[in-house]
Amino acid sequence: MxxxxxLITLEQAITDFLLAxxxxxxxxxxxxxxxxxxxxxxxxxSSQEARTEKIAVSALGIIEMPSDLIRLxxxxxxxxxxxxxxTERPEKVNTTTTTLGVEGQDSNFGEGVALKDGYTYTYGAxxxxxxxxxxxxxxxRRIFVDGLVSxxxxxxxxxxxxxxxxxxxxxxxxxxxxxxxxxxxxxxWISELMRERGVRADDYKNEKLRVRNVLNxxxxxxxxxIFWGSFTQTPKR
Amino acid sequence: MIKEEIRSLIRGELPKLDKTNKFHARFxxxxxxxxxxxxxxxxxxxxxxxxxxxxxxFGYTTAIPIAYxxxxxxxxxxxxxxxxxxxxPDKASGVRRISTMIQGGLTFFPMDAREVDLVRSGGNVSTxxxxxxxxxxxxxxxxxxxxxxxxxxxCRMDLIIPFSNYADTDVVLIPEEVDKGGQTFTDRVLKIxxxxxxxxxxxxxxxxxxxxx
Numbered sequence: 214m215x216x217x218x219x220l221i222t223l224e225q226a227i228t229d230f231l232l233a234x235x236x237x238x239x240x241x242x243x244x245x246x247x248x249x250x251x252x253x254x255x256x257x258x259s260s261q262e263a264r265t266e267k268i269a270v271s272a273l274g275i276i277e278m279p280s281d282l283i284r285l286x287x288x289x290x291x292x293x294x295x296x297x298x299x300t301e302r303p304e305k306v307n308t309t310t311t312t313l314g315v316e317g318q319d320s321n322f323g324e325g326v327a328l329k330d331g332y333t334y335t336y337g338a339x340x341x342x343x344x345x346x347x348x349x350x351x352x353x354r355r356i357f358v359d360g361l362v363s364x365x366x367x368x369x370x371x372x373x374x375x376x377x378x379x380x381x382x383x384x385x386x387x388x389x390x391x392x393x394x395x396x397x398x399x400x401x402w403i404s405e406l407m408r409e410r411g412v413r414a415d416d417y418k419n420e421k422l423r424v425r426n427v428l429n430x431x432x433x434x435x436x437x438x439i440f441w442g443s444f445t446q447t448p449k450r
Numbered sequence: 451m452i453k454e455e456i457r458s459l460i461r462g463e464l465p466k467l468d469k470t471n472k473f474h475a476r477f478x479x480x481x482x483x484x485x486x487x488x489x490x491x492x493x494x495x496x497x498x499x500x501x502x503x504x505x506x507x508f509g510y511t512t513a514i515p516i517a518y519x520x521x522x523x524x525x526x527x528x529x530x531x532x533x534x535x536x537x538x539p540d541k542a543s544g545v546r547r548i549s550t551m552i553q554g555g556l557t558f559f560p561m562d563a564r565e566v567d568l569v570r571s572g573g574n575v576s577t578x579x580x581x582x583x584x585x586x587x588x589x590x591x592x593x594x595x596x597x598x599x600x601x602x603x604x605c606r607m608d609l610i611i612p613f614s615n616y617a618d619t620d621v622v623l624i625p626e627e628v629d630k631g632g633q634t635f636t637d638r639v640l641k642i643x644x645x646x647x648x649x650x651x652x653x654x655x656x657x658x659x660x661x662x663x
Contacts, residue, residue: 223578224578224579224580224581228555228556235499237498237499237540237542238542238556238559238560239498239540239541239542239560241556241559241560241581242559242561242565242569242575242579242583245575245578245579246573246574246575248578249573249574249575249577249578250574253574373574375574375577375578376577376578377577380580381577381578
């Protein structure tokens with residue numbers, strides 16, 4: 214590796230912070246708590262990172278959500294080497310019927326019935342339609358899929374960023390934001406710093422915007438692709 | 451200076467009230483201990499980091515063994531025999547540092563018992579944290595998140611101990627500070643001892659005790 218890693222552990226970020234700001238280890242556990250909160254906040258509101266997981270669709274067309282799923286970003290199937298995104302249809306029936314302890318579907322109630330696309334001939338014809346749909350039931354933590362059963366699909370989702378059994382890493386890109394966040398939050402338990410709370414909150418917002426600028430902006434090469442992609446080649450005569 | 455020399459310095463400075471001049475060593479030590487405790491606290495108020503300069507290390511040659519209390523499920527170490535700590539307001543109190551025998555990165559950090567209860571109640575800290583918290587109690591130090599490796603190897607620690615706990619040949623570092631009244635360490639100790647006549651030291655002064663019988 215030519216230079217230092219782009220990822221560091223969350224714990225390392227906290228110990229670096231303690232060193233950089235001449236703090237004792239007295240409140241290590243508090244800073245670590247807030248570090249976890251910042252990471253989750255970042256994953257939900259700023260990061261474009263999505264956790265990707267292949268997941269089974271049951272015979273009833275139901276996906277049981279992973280326990281760490283906070284927000285669903287995508288449900289896909291593979292088509293020609295790329296992921297094909299299903300279309301969300303919130304109106305899809307999301308109930309099941311249990312008979313003698315066995316979960317099933319009552320088609321009289323619309324359960325498991327294939328969705329139909331609206332169609333119109335000639336004028337006013339609808340555009341393209343998807344072969345696959347899904348409906349999300351966050352309360353039941355289930356995804357009801359239309360178009361396939363007993364298969365495997367891919368889901369992309371936002372998680373907390375905090376690993377349950379492995380080491381939790383963060384990108385060094387967000388370290389300045391993390392430190393600004395910790396300096397802001399410590400004003401809540403260090404009473405002498407109460408007057409600085411507003412200033413430090415602003416510092417955190419600025420650092421957050423800097424991170425978001427990097428994440429959301431296009432690189433020079435991406436801009437060039439857009440620019441060149443807008444041209445149409447014509448034969449030279 | 452070593453402990454003996456500090457005591458001797460104070461004894462030499464004491465007014466000669468009678469020919470016996472019987473200030474018992476333990477009594478002088480107690481006065482020194484009180485003043486040193488105050489001066490350590492002054493240092494702490496300026497910067498908790500500064501206290502590291504006044505610590506005494508334990509377990510550097512032979513690791514301090516970590517014990518397990520089956521009835522509570524708590525890992526702990528007892529203070530070395532005959533040693534207590536000077537208490538300070540922060541969580542580390544007089545236990546300024548605990549380390550693994552082989553020096554590594556940060557492994558131990560101070561916690562209070564309330565924090566341990568809260569962390570154990572859930573939350574992400576217990577998931578992310580790999581370090582060991584230590585809780586300073588009057589009679590022992592308890593641990594949170596003890597690991598097998600550290601348990602097997604034991605630990606070493608830097609303590610701020612009372613003056614009376616030092617051996618006579620130990621070097622005792624005294625903060626070179628003067629108080630707001632311009633008084634140095636010796637001034638402050640002598641001020642405590644100066645108001646008490648040697649004859650009144652009934653607790654330890656054998657000669658004085660005999661005289662009052």
